[in-house]
Amino acid sequence: MESNTLRCADALIKILEFNDVKFIFGHPGEQILPFYDSMRQSKVKHILMRHEQGAAHAADGYSRASASVGVCTSTAGPGAMNLVMGIATAYKDSIPIIVITGDVPTDKKGRNEFQDIDICAVFKPITLESFDIKTPEEGILALKSIFETFKYHKKGPIHLNFPKDVLEDYIDESIMETLKYENYKKQVDPDTLKNVFKLLENSKKPLILAGAGAVWSHASDILLKFAENHNIPVATTYHGRGIISEENSLSVGMIGLRGTDAGNYAGKNCDLILGLGCRFSERTIVGIGDSKIIHVNLDEEVLEGDIIIQSDVKEFLEDIKDVHIEIDKKWLSEVQKHSNRFHINTDYLEIPIKPQRAIKEILDASNNSIIVNDAGTHTTWVTLIISVKTPSSLLFSGGFGPMGYGIPGAIGAAFANPDRTVIAIVGDGDFQMTSQELATINEYDLPILVCIINNSSLRIIKQWQDRIYGECYQVELKNPDFIKLSQAYHIPSVKVDSPGQISSAVYKALSFKKPYLIEIVVDKNEEIPLPEVSK
Known part of the structure; x- marks a missing residue:
């Protein structure tokens, strides 16, 4: 082998290392083995x-x-x-992940041999792009381009499919010399920026509406400073929660279908919305009136409003930081007359415990933990009760909502934040979708607390069946002994069912900074607030 050549699999790992990738989550198999062989010798874990x-x-x-x-x-x-x-989940919420799959060797593709299937045809509708790699050079250039795409363009999963022989093939090492990326800033058209300044300067009742794009831009500090400098209230979409603390006096909470009184009042009575990294989805526009809109987003497909700007949120805020805005002095106090919290009673003392009381006790004892939701009734209770204080501290699947997200999502969150504890709040149905990942939690000794909200049913589906059809079918669950199951994975656990027990159990579990599981038996008849629907 020539000294100036490099195996494709080794080159891919070098690119990931160069871009500061620390972890790869996966499961090995025959066709991806060259990649695993390269990983074995790398800094990537x-x-x-x-x-x-x-x-x-x-x-x-x-x-x-x-x-x-x-x-x-x-x-x-x-x-x-x-x-x-998992890829469809990330696609619906525009989450930037790189998906690398091995494939059967090139000469076996399309011949219906063992494990041969058109992988890219399956992945194409649920990724920004699915590359069916034919040569090492093509794969290396594609992987290099992905990091630039994520930095300057729309976000979402991107897939690279490598036949095993391509991973084993060698290339000239010179292709690796262009790993560095040029600093690139998408300049806003000067005339457009002038119009932005004009709208902002003429606004008396402006509202900032922040979405996930503001989080991905790491714009929390500059956004807060901009809002404080001009006394502008800040509303968020579901995925933008925590971009500024919901305890801050400028926060009006969420806007839209599940919005707060303050958020929806501000959205319907403002004269200008500065939309930063958000989408004006069907759920969001419920809380919006007929104001002017300045919309900033990297994804040009979602841009709409009076002024649209395809830009990174943080860079845009840098561009407008010197604008002079004189808002109506009564505007902020007018908005603050309305609550930026949801009105949920959690003071129940009954046994079995009400699920909303259980969620309140978990959150009160959470001690700055990252909260990871799954799907179902508990997700709604968390949404209505939690106060989100920092970006990326409430994680959930919004657009797709698969059961089973909570535990593996918490694993990813724990590796991203090794100094923080993580609480996965899951339903009893959710838990059984991905409970095998307790083995992963135990193996890596992750400080994850799993809280199972056990109502012995697929409760939200049961509620919809009752409401629409008058009867239930196939939603009752005969559950296993969750405590014994947890112990089988060598994870300490406890079962609770009474008010007051939960918060003390959560405090105790978090103090260990080790894997722990709490099963919480709740009232199986308690329902969540549902929007009106037609039969």
Whole structure:
């Protein structure tokens, strides 16, 4: 072998190392083995998940918790297909993850041999792009381009599919000489910027509406400073929560379908919305009136409003930091007359405990932990009760909502934030979708507390069935002994069912900074608030 050549798999790892990738979540298999051989000798640490769905959700959780890029990998055929749920989850919420799959050798593709399937045809609808790699050079250039894409363009999963022989092939090392990226800033058109200044300067009742794009831009500090300098209230979408603390007097909470009174009042009575990294989705516009809109987002497909700007949020705020705005002095106090919190009673003392009381006790004892939601009734209770104080501290799947996100998502969050504890709040149905990842939590001794809200049913589906059809079908769960199951994975656990027990159990669990599980038996008949629907 010539000294100036490099194996494709080795080159890929070098690119990931150069871009400060620390972890890859995955599960090995025959067709991805060259990549694993390269990883074995690298600074990148592989996290062995127990299922590929868990690998994708963990990469997603890592990305959300760090506001950076997550990476997951699998082998061909069944391994790649098991990733699909997690990739679709990331796609719906625009989460930047790199998905690397091995494939059968080039000469076996398309011949319907063992584990041969058109992987890219499956991944194409749920990724920004799915590369079917034919040569090492093509794969290396594609991987290098992904990091630039994530920095300056729309975010979401990008997939690279490598036949095993391509991973083993060698290339000239000179292709690696252009790893460095040029600093690039998308300049806002000067005339457009003048119009932005004009709208802002003429506004008397402005409102900042921040979404996930502001989080990915790491714009929290500059956004808060801008809002404080001009006394502008700040509303958020679901995914923008925590961009400024919801305890801050300028925060009006969430806007839209599940919005707060203050958020929706501000949205309907402002004269200008400065939309930063948000989408004006069907849920968001419920809380918006007929004001002027300045919309800033890297994703040009979602831009709409009176002035649209394809830009990074943080860079845009730098451009307008010197604007002079004289708002109506009564505007902020007018908005603050309305509550920026949801009105949920949590003072119940009954046994079995009400789920909203259980959630309140978990959150009150959470002690700056990252909260990871799964899907179901508990997600709504968390949404309505929690006060989010920092970006990326409440993680959940919003657009796709798969059951089973919570535990692997928490694993990713724990690796992204080794100095913080993580609480995964899951339903009893959710838990059984990905419970095998307790083995991963135990193996890496992660400070994750799993709280199972056990109502012995698929409660939200039961509620919809009752409401629409008058009867229930196939939603009652005969659950296993969750405590014994946790102990089988060598994770300490406790079962509680009474008010007051939960907060003390959470305090105790978090003090260990080790894996722990709490099963909370709640009232199986308690319902969540649902929007009106037609039968």
